[in-house]
Amino acid sequence: MTDAPVVVLTEQEIGGAPPVPQLVDHLFRHHYGRLVASLTRLFGPAHLDLVEDVVAESLLSALKTWPFRGVPDNPGAWLSQVAKNRALDALRKHRFERPREEDILQWAELEDRSAHGDASSASEHLADDSLRMIFTCCHPGLSPEARVALTLKTLCGFSVPEIARAFVTKETTIAQRLVRAKRRIEEDALPFDVPPPAELPRRLDAVLEVLYLMFNEGYAAHQGEDLVRRDLVDEALRLSRLLLEMPATRPPKVHAMLALMCLLAARLPARVDAIGELSTLARQDRALWDRNFLALGMAHFERAIEGDELTVYHCEAAIAACHAAAPKYADTDWRTVLARYDQLLALNDTPIVRLNRAVAMAKVHGAERALRELDTLEAEAALAEYYLLPATRGLLLWTLERHADAAAAFRRAVARPCSEPERHFIEKRIAACEAGEPPIDF
């Protein structure tokens, strides 16, 4: 306001509220996950609802207090202190045998030391709680959908509406999934711990499956709200990095998955062009690829190939690395890409993998050969509603200058479920084929 004289007052005169510092991005979300993990260790996973209430109340108390007293110098320490008091209240109210009061006080002491940065062992200890929480949320005793929902709810502080938006699912469905998952945790007394060595490989696979599903839902972005989607990518990366905290939970395949995630995330800034339209790998402006993510992805890839276990994440990361290594799309080493797809197929023979491999096949062996491969996929139930099958066929036919057949294939593609940008994208191709335009690179 310019119509009022600016009077400079001392801090005391303005009620102790000097201009406040900016909050760290996602501060609330991440403290929520951290506190829920630690209190779940203390109260046990069977009391997850109570723990979530305690933590939510603590954050709400910050929301109600900080506008008047300003953001504290150490927000994390402030939140832990309030959470401690609320946890003690809950303990007295419910008269649980476990935890004991001194367990909570001991944890709070650790929190305090960690928040003031004077003990790295304290921070590690607390990171371990989040790691244990991941293994509980991603227990194979829960369905993959329930695992994702529970992970987003407890470790990432997503609300039910946010999870529903991210997965284009009804809120009631998500709410039911969470209720069932929590009941299962309680009834089956699912553990809160990093699994013992004998169980670890299987349990870690279940975790990776969830984290990659979360990432892919955000990355693929077929529908839904952009912001929530980007959050899924970031949260999947954050939780995956937590696995690096312990030697036991960072075998090479974890690096392989992180390599894949980073190399794909690097492309996000180039996925939509200047006029807001979808841009395929062939047409992306590679100057827009995020250099930091590319470097991080390649560093993880180096670590991924140290072991002798070959996973789907290795193969897919190797394919993404081939693309990352090509300065232009035309420079792509398609023979290597195809060889990696063959390896992937040997590990995971699915119609989707075959469809993606068909593109590499067309590049190496020609479009006719790839079209014959697509013929074998037409009967696959898994692809019956998948628009990319006819859309890929359209591209290959167009390459062979079969304009009418290509247009027909693209028309079949838009008849299947796809997002508005995707539909618009294919409709432009129908028009181009009908006008007899020369084929585009694919």
Place this chain on the structure above:
Amino acid sequence: MTQYMLVLRDDPASLKNLSPEQWQGLLEKYNAWTGRMAQEGRLVAGHKLMDEGGRTLKLEKGKVVVKDGPFGETKEVVGGYFILKANDYDHVVRLCQDHPQFAINGVVEIREVDFMGAPEQ
């Protein structure tokens, strides 16, 4: 300059259905607003009121009756207040255009402080 009290009313339950990310968004709005008021030198005082407790007193049949809580028929309660320096009511209204209270369907009641001829405190 005249002083005005902003009485902030809202329904505390409305916050419970939001996510931590949304809570942070609200807090950032608050920080921006109070930060600006403080920088412009308008903020005289501001306090949150305790969530729990509170008493309402009323004379019934010649006796002062004490009731728990400030809660009446409406779910809205006074969560806190600010005292601002401003030129006039219109000015305060302009200053409150982007008040974060509205993001949670809250109400801001503005009242001029009456110093009754005494110098401002």
